[in-house]
Amino acid sequence: MPGNRFNGFTDYGIGIGLRAPHYEHILSRKPVVDWFEIISENFMIDGGRPLHILDQILGQYKVVQHGVSMYFGSADKPDREHLRRLKELVKRTNTPWLSDHLCWGSVDGRYTHDLLPMPYTFEAARVTAQKVREVRDFLEIPIAVENVSSYAEFHVSEMTEWEFLNEVVEQADCGILLDVNNIYVSSQNHKFDPFTYVNSVPAERVAQIHIAGHSKFKKYILDTHDHPVLDPVWKLYERAIQRAGHTATLLEWDDSIPSFQEVHREALKANRFLAGRSLAVAV
Amino acid sequence: MKLLALQRAVARAVMQPLTPSERMQRKAPGGGRMSAYAARFIKPNDCLTSFERLEIYNRQYWFRVLGSMAEDFPGLRAVLGGQRFEFMCKAYLTDCPSRSFTLRNLGSHLETWLRQNPSWIRDRRVLALDMVRLEWADIEAFDGQAKPPLRAEDLSKIEVANLQLTIQPYVQLLELHYPVDDLLLEVKHGDDTSDFGSNAVQERRKRSKVRAVAKLEPAQIFLAVHRLDFSVYFRRIEPEEFALLKALRSGKTVERAIELAFRKSSVPLADRAAFVQHSFQTWAALGWFCRREEKMRDVKARENRA
Numbered sequence: 020m021p022g023n024r025f026n027g028f029t030d031y032g033i034g035i036g037l038r039a040p041h042y043e044h045i046l047s048r049k050p051v052v053d054w055f056e057i058i059s060e061n062f063m064i065d066g067g068r069p070l071h072i073l074d075q076i077l078g079q080y081k082v083v084q085h086g087v088s089m090y091f092g093s094a095d096k097p098d099r100e101h102l103r104r105l106k107e108l109v110k111r112t113n114t115p116w117l118s119d120h121l122c123w124g125s126v127d128g129r130y131t132h133d134l135l136p137m138p139y140t141f142e143a144a145r146v147t148a149q150k151v152r153e154v155r156d157f158l159e160i161p162i163a164v165e166n167v168s169s170y171a172e173f174h175v176s177e178m179t180e181w182e183f184l185n186e187v188v189e190q191a192d193c194g195i196l197l198d199v200n201n202i203y204v205s206s207q208n209h210k211f212d213p214f215t216y217v218n219s220v221p222a223e224r225v226a227q228i229h230i231a232g233h234s235k236f237k238k239y240i241l242d243t244h245d246h247p248v249l250d251p252v253w254k255l256y257e258r259a260i261q262r263a264g265h266t267a268t269l270l271e272w273d274d275s276i277p278s279f280q281e282v283h284r285e286a287l288k289a290n291r292f293l294a295g296r297s298l299a300v301a302v
Numbered sequence: 303m304k305l306l307a308l309q310r311a312v313a314r315a316v317m318q319p320l321t322p323s324e325r326m327q328r329k330a331p332g333g334g335r336m337s338a339y340a341a342r343f344i345k346p347n348d349c350l351t352s353f354e355r356l357e358i359y360n361r362q363y364w365f366r367v368l369g370s371m372a373e374d375f376p377g378l379r380a381v382l383g384g385q386r387f388e389f390m391c392k393a394y395l396t397d398c399p400s401r402s403f404t405l406r407n408l409g410s411h412l413e414t415w416l417r418q419n420p421s422w423i424r425d426r427r428v429l430a431l432d433m434v435r436l437e438w439a440d441i442e443a444f445d446g447q448a449k450p451p452l453r454a455e456d457l458s459k460i461e462v463a464n465l466q467l468t469i470q471p472y473v474q475l476l477e478l479h480y481p482v483d484d485l486l487l488e489v490k491h492g493d494d495t496s497d498f499g500s501n502a503v504q505e506r507r508k509r510s511k512v513r514a515v516a517k518l519e520p521a522q523i524f525l526a527v528h529r530l531d532f533s534v535y536f537r538r539i540e541p542e543e544f545a546l547l548k549a550l551r552s553g554k555t556v557e558r559a560i561e562l563a564f565r566k567s568s569v570p571l572a573d574r575a576a577f578v579q580h581s582f583q584t585w586a587a588l589g590w591f592c593r594r595e596e597k598m599r600d601v602k603a604r605e606n607r608a
Contacts, residue, residue, distance in 0.1 A: 060404050065447035066472060068532035088403040094306040101403040126309040130400040131316055131363050135309075143305050171355040172345045175303050210347065238349040239358070 025161050025194025026226035027115030031081065031267035033293070035286045038272070042072050044279040052283065054081040056269045057112070059119075060088055063104040073111070082112045083227070083267070085196075086119035088130065089154060091164060091187075092137045092147045093123040102157050109158055116161040116226050118196040121147065121184060136169035139176035139183035148190035155193065163194035163226040168204040168233075168242035180205065181219040194226035197263070199255040200242065200271075204233050207240045213251075217258050225263040230256055230289065231271040245274035247285050257292045265293055308343055315339060316359045317399055319392050324364075326357035367395050370405045374441060375412070377433040377486040380511045381426055390422040406445075409438060429518065432478045436486055436536075439474035439527040443534045446472030449592035456593050465556045468594045474527040475547055481521050483536040488514050530588060542567050543581050547590075 022028040032053035037045075044050070055076060062073050076082060089101070109117065122134040137143050155162045166184055178186070188195055197220060199213075206213035230253075232246025248256075248270070260266065270286035303311075314331040321327055330339035340352035347355075371391045372379060379387040397419075398411045413434045416423055423430035448470055460466070489511055524544035526537045539547070542563045549559035560578055569577055585591060 063404065064406070064445040067445035067448075067529065069445060071532050094309055098403055123309055125403075126306070126313045128401050129313065129317070130403065131313060131359075132366055132400060132405055133316070133359060133362055135312065135316070135359065138303075138305065138308055140305070146305055170350075170358040171352075172347075173308065173343055174345055175308065175343070208347075238354070241358075 023194070023223065023226065025116060025163055025224055026267060027161055029115045029267065030265070031083070031227075033286050033289050034081075034083070034267065034269045035282055036085075036269065036271050036273065037076060037082070038276055040276050041279040041282070046072070046075055048279075049079060050279065050283065052080060054083060054267070056083050056085045056271075059084045059086040059105060059108055059117070062111075063101075063108055070111075077112060082114060083269075084108065084112055084114040084117045085165075085269075086117065087134070088124065088132065089119040090124045091119060091121060091150045091154070092143060093125050093150075094146060095125055095128065097150060097153055097157075102154065106158055109160060114160065116163055116194065117158060118163040118165055118194075118227060120167050121164040121187060122167045134167045136167065136171055136173075137183065138173040139178045139180060141177060141186070144183055144186040144190060147187050148193075151187070151191035151193050155191075161194055161226065162191075163196040164188065164191075165196035165198050165229065166201050166205075167198075168201040168208075168240075170208055170239055170241075172209055179211070180209075181216045185219065185221060188221065188224050193224075195220060195224045196227045196229060197225050197259055198229035198231070199259055200229065200231040200233055200248070200252045203249075203252050203255055204240045204242045213255055214258060217255055217262070220259075220262075222262040222264075225259070225266055227267045227269060228256065228259055228263070229269050229271055230286075243274060244271045248288070253288070253292075256289065260292045268293065303343060311339075311343060312356075312359075315356055316363045317396075318360065319396060320361060320364050324361065326353065326360045364392075367400070367405075367408060368392070370408050371395070374409050375434065375437050376489050377437050377482065378430060380485070380489045381430050381433050381515055382423065383512075386422070393419070393422065406441065409434075409441070413438060428520070429480050429482070429515075432480045432482045433486065435476055436478065436482050436525070436527070439476055439525075440486075440534055443472050443474050443527045443529050446470075446474075446529075448472055448589075449595075451589050452586075452591040452593055463555075463557075466553065466594065467550050467556060468592050469547060469551045470528075470590050470592045472529055473547075473590050474525075475544060475551070476525040476527065477544060478523050478525060479520055480518055481523050482518075483523070483525060483538070485514055485518055487536070526590075528588065528590065540577075542569060542577065546578075546581065547585075 022030045034054035034056055035052060037055040037057045057073065062069055064070065120134050122137060124131045124133050124135050137147070151162055151164060164187060166180065184195065199217065202213045202216045206216065230248045231244045232248055234241045234243040234246065268289045270282065272282050276282065318327055318331050326336060328336055330336040337351070337353045340356040344352040344355050346352045368388060368391055382390060394412060394415050398415055400408050413431060416431060416434060420427055492511060524539045524541055526539050526547065528535055528537060546559050546563035549562045550556070554562065564574055
């Protein structure tokens with residue numbers, strides 16, 4: 020799907036997350052990179068070095084915003100100050116779409132700063148979709164929601180995670196940031212077939228794909244973003260690309276960050292699957 | 303269970319402090335067993351009980367917020383010692399959990415909270431409060447707002463008799479009782495080079511920090527925490543400069559601010575003009591003056607005069 024209404028009809032290739040240890044390399048060497056993803060919250064500030072760096076990056080690269088604290092699934096109303104600052108940043112970056120997680124993390128104005136899993140209920144889907152719509156209407160750009168890794172499931176759930184995702188995106192009429200690493204992590208923690216998940220997602224709504232590494236512990240898998248992408252995740256990615264076509268792809272590497280070249284090399288492995296996939300083949 | 307009720311129940315458990323061995327407490331918020339509390343809303347699976355699944359989030363929460371505090375307040379950590387700092391942070395975050403979408407603001411209430419809970423800093427109260435103020439000023443100066451700088455032509459529009467100058471929002475002015483600027487720089491320098499340290503080197507650095515804190519003598523200092531070329535600097539200033547800048551920031555005219563600055567000054571009368579001139583030149587060169595936002599009534603008044 021070279022471009023759709025959920026990613027602003029763009030045709031982005033393979034990007035990597037913009038991280039502080041790489042600033043110097045990027046600004047001095049100017050490597051060829053299709054695009055960078057920034058964590059919005061790191062730049063929702065009044066001034067100083069982070070915005071100065073961002074402006075230099077914006078002068079040379081395409082940038083897409085990805086958030087970590089909108090908490091579409093929180094029962095709380097959207098934080099007006101958060102939205103105001105986010106809109107300022109959107110104007111600065113000209114991001115063609117904006118993503119954040121399908122999760123919750125704050126309640127009664129208190130923030131956990133974590134991506135907590137949703138109860139998969141119809142009430143939660145309705146509340147979440149309403150919030151996605153409100154945020155999109157305020158920001159006036161396409162929104163994509165990202166599936167998260169989870170370590171817990173709730174008794175009250177009335178559907179599977181992918182059914183919940185579909186329910187939200189249909190009600191909100193928004194896009195999906197499909198994180199195939201998160202699907203894999205959750206599938207291992209909750210014992211479901213990750214391909215069933217990937218095959219159930221409405222391919223025409225996929226605006227972007229995330230790939231990343233994870234860590235295995237004795238009793239569960241943790242989404243740590245501190246390793247290269249593992250084979251089972253590449254297999255899911257391959258399947259996602261078969262369904263969604265050539266889709267903007269982003270490698271996340273947030274901890275134990277190696278050199279820029281190593282991160283970029285890892286991201287470019289996605290080309291093995293993207294080559295020749297310019298059209299969506301929904302299967 | 304409704305969405306809001308469920309989220310409140312989960313958040314109470316997730317934000318409840320860990321045990322000393324960094325595990326989830328056996329006692330649930332409000333009493334009762336945590337295992338029963340968790341089982342009420344979380345499914346177990348073949349590998350993990352409801353308690354264990356909830357514990358993953360409980361631990362992640364505390365590791366994240368404590369890590370953020372340690373990153374933002376390394377100076378206070380050096381003053382209090384690692385263990386007391388951690389206990390203090392747990393108490394602070396229990397009383398003042400984050401109410402902002404960004405972790406940047408996690409320590410915004412720490413100074414006020416410490417003044418209300420002085421037992422955490424009882425034998426080093428003044429030093430600890432000085433350090434917290436400096437570290438928060440450091441954060442504010444790093445990413446605070448920079449307004450358009452004042453230009454010569456902006457001055458020409460202002461009546462000299464009522465000349466007011468605005469200080470850049472990112473410039474932080476502090477009156478302190480200890481030279482904590484030196485201490486913080488020493489602590490940060492040690493941390494910056496810690497990535498190649500062996501255990502012995504780390505231990506030596508820790509002892510060096512303890513010695514630096516122990517030998518610190520009280521001395522009143524005045525600081526402007528500001529940034530230049532996007533780096534934060536701690537600039538020591540004279541008491542008269544501090545008073546002048548404070549007066550300007552509070553909206554006093556330049557004339558009145560100068561009067562106030564020298565009220566209790568030991569600077570000889572004959573030297574004051576040169577002192578003021580030098581100070582203003584320095585601040586202008588550092589970019590500390592910015593254009594004043596005109597209030598609507600000022601705009602109207604000027605238009606009427608025209």
